[in-house]
Each structure stands twice: as C-alpha cells, then as structure tokens.
Amino acid sequence: xxxxxxxxxxxxxxxxxxxxxxxxxxxxxxxxxxxxxxxxxxxxxxxxxxxxxxxxxxxxxxxxxxxxxxxxxxxxxxxxxxxxxxxxxxxxxxxxxxxxxxxxxxxxxxxxxxxxxxxxxxxxxxxxxxxxxxxxxxxxxxxxxxxxxxxxxxxxxxxxxxxxxxxxxxxxxxxxxxxxxxxxxxxxxxxxxxxxxxxxxxxxxxxxxxxxxxxxxxxxxxxxxxxxxxxxxxxxxxxxxxxxxxxxxxxxxxxxxxxxxxxxxxxxxxxxxxxxxxx
Numbered sequence: 001x002x003x004x005x006x007x008x009x010x011x012x013x014x015x016x017x018x019x020x021x022x023x024x025x026x027x028x029x030x031x032x033x034x035x036x037x038x039x040x041x042x043x044x045x046x047x048x049x050x051x052x053x054x055x056x057x058x059x060x061x062x063x064x065x066x067x068x069x070x071x072x073x074x075x076x077x078x079x080x081x082x083x084x085x086x087x088x089x090x091x092x093x094x095x096x097x098x099x100x101x102x103x104x105x106x107x108x109x110x111x112x113x114x115x116x117x118x119x120x121x122x123x124x125x126x127x128x129x130x131x132x133x134x135x136x137x138x139x140x141x142x143x144x145x146x147x148x149x150x151x152x153x154x155x156x157x158x159x160x161x162x163x164x165x166x167x168x169x170x171x172x173x174x175x176x177x178x179x180x181x182x183x184x185x186x187x188x189x190x191x192x193x194x195x196x197x198x199x200x201x202x203x204x205x206x207x208x209x210x211x212x213x214x215x216x217x218x219x220x221x222x223x224x225x226x227x228x229x230x231x232x233x234x235x236x237x238x239x240x241x242x243x244x245x246x247x248x249x250x251x252x253x254x255x256x257x258x259x260x261x262x263x264x265x266x267x268x269x270x271x272x273x274x275x276x277x278x279x
Contacts, residue, residue, distance in 0.1 A: 002156045003156070004257060006257070013223060021046060029081075029252075038081055044189040051225055063091070073115040079113075082113060092143070105144055107123075107146075124162075126145050127139045151181060158182050159181065160173070164187065167186050174209065181210070184215075188218045188219070207239075217233045220250060221250070233246030
C-alpha cells in the first residue's frame with residue numbers, strides 16, 4: 001500500500017457569478033496546498049450554485065469550453081496537486097429529449113498535476129424531493145442522470161467518484177468498494193434540514209460499510225435564489241472516525257490519509273466478502 005498523504009476539502013458558498021466562484025475556490029485551494037495538501041477536493045456545483053434552471057442553461061458550456069474546468073486544470077498545474085472538482089454544471093452529452101431540448105450534467109472531474117482530466121463522473125441519482133415548507137427540488141427536470149460507476153487511479157490508491165444524493169444509495173458504495181476503491185469522494189451541496197438530520201450519519205455509514213476513506217467537500221451558507229446549504233465538509237477514515245469537519249463557514253480542512261488503514265479496517269470487519277444470495 002502506498003505512503004500517507006494529505007487531503008483537503010475546500011468549502012465554498014458559490015453563487016451566480018462563475019468568475020467569482022472560481023476565484024474564491026482557487027484561493028482556498030492555494031491555502032490548502034500551502035498547508036501540505038496533495039489532493040484537494042471542491043464541492044458540488046462549484047462553478048454555479050443556487051440559480052434557476054433557465055439561468056443555469058444560459059451560463060452552461062460544453063465541458064471542453066467550460067471556463068471553470070479550464071481554470072481548475074491550470075490551477076492543478078500551478079499547485080502540482082491533484083484536484084477533485086466536486087462537480088460542474090455543464091451540458092450533458094446525453095441525447096436531446098423528444099422536444100429537442102438538451103439537458104445539463106452534474107459532472108465531477110479528477111485532474112492530475114499536469115492538468116489532464118484523469119476521470120469524470122455524472123451524478124447517477126438525481127435529487128427529486130419535497131422537503132416541506134415549499135422546499136422542492138427536481139433535478140431530473142434539468143439534468144440527465146449518469147449511468148456509469150467510475151473509479152480513478154491516484155498515486156495512493158483507487159478513488160470511487162460519487163456526488164451528494166448518491167450517498168443515500170449504499171449499493172453504489174458497496175460496488176465501488178468491491179471493485180477496489182480505497183477512497184470515495186462525495187462532493188455535496190446538502191440542504192440544511194437534511195444535513196442536520198442525516199449528513200454525518202450517512203457519510204460515516206458509507207465509510208464503515210466499505211472500509212474506505214470518505215471525503216465530502218461541501219457547499220455552505222446562503223446562496224442566490226434562497227438556497228441554504230449545510231456545510232460541514234467531512235474527512236472520515238475507514239473505521240468511521242471523523243478526521244475533519246469544516247463547520248459552517250467557507251474555508252478548508254486538511255487531514256492525513258494512511259492508505260494502509262483501508263486493509264486494516266477490512267481485515268477487522270471483512271463484511272465485503274460475506275455477501276450471500278437470498279430471496
């Protein structure tokens with residue numbers, strides 16, 4: 001197993017203006033790199049957040065032309081670090097619907113220190129919920145769901161890529177772990193009501209069930225359009241211990257990651273090998 005490394009989760013309050021969002025996230029990433037981080041994660045929808053679908057469609061670009069993606073590729077080269085761009089709102093490559101209307105993608109990117117895109121992942125599970133009190137979300141009306149499990153190689157082990165609402169579907173994480181994931185990313189923009197109730201327990205559960213490190217860079221604060229997110233970016237070890245919690249303000253957290261602890265946790269609790277067929 002490879003040597004230990006430092007991981008950072010950047011926590012932002014992204015809004016309408018893509019340029020401002022890039023600048024804020026990049027500044028925090030530079031500070032995280034100065035603190036020794038070699039892998040730096042950004043939250044979900046770090047390029048634009050809290051905006052209505054029509055404006056998102058107006059601002060969205062093809063991935064290759066997306067200003068945020070290009071900027072983060074340059075930042076990875078500048079910092080000589082791996083960047084997990086939690087997710088960007090970009091145009092999907094899925095076929096248009098019957099009315100000829102294209103959908104967006106909620107897409108995560110892993111960028112290496114040379115600025116190359118190592119892997120990308122489209123959020124599989126879309127957030128279609130009614131939380132009460134008028135707080136309603138229908139991601140499927142604007143976004144095309146992903147349909148592929150994605151694993152990426154890093155210098156320290158294998159990274160399974162997920163996004164936010166995915167965390168409520170443990171079979172996805174079980175699959176990633178059985179396929180060899182050592183770390184799982186869960187960049188998020190969790191709502192405050194669900195965050196207070198479920199954020200910590202779900203993330204710790206995914207780490208415990210898989211024996212993986214789980215890291216979840218998150219949006220925080222009050223966003224344009226009235227959206228309010230929970231924050232509390234998390235880094236959790238394979239035994240379910242919380243190594244870092246980002247609280248409720250923009251910033252970053254850093255933790256030491258020891259890949260050998262993945263095998264150690266799975267030896268103690270080998271549940272990944274104990275699946276049984278049942279009817």
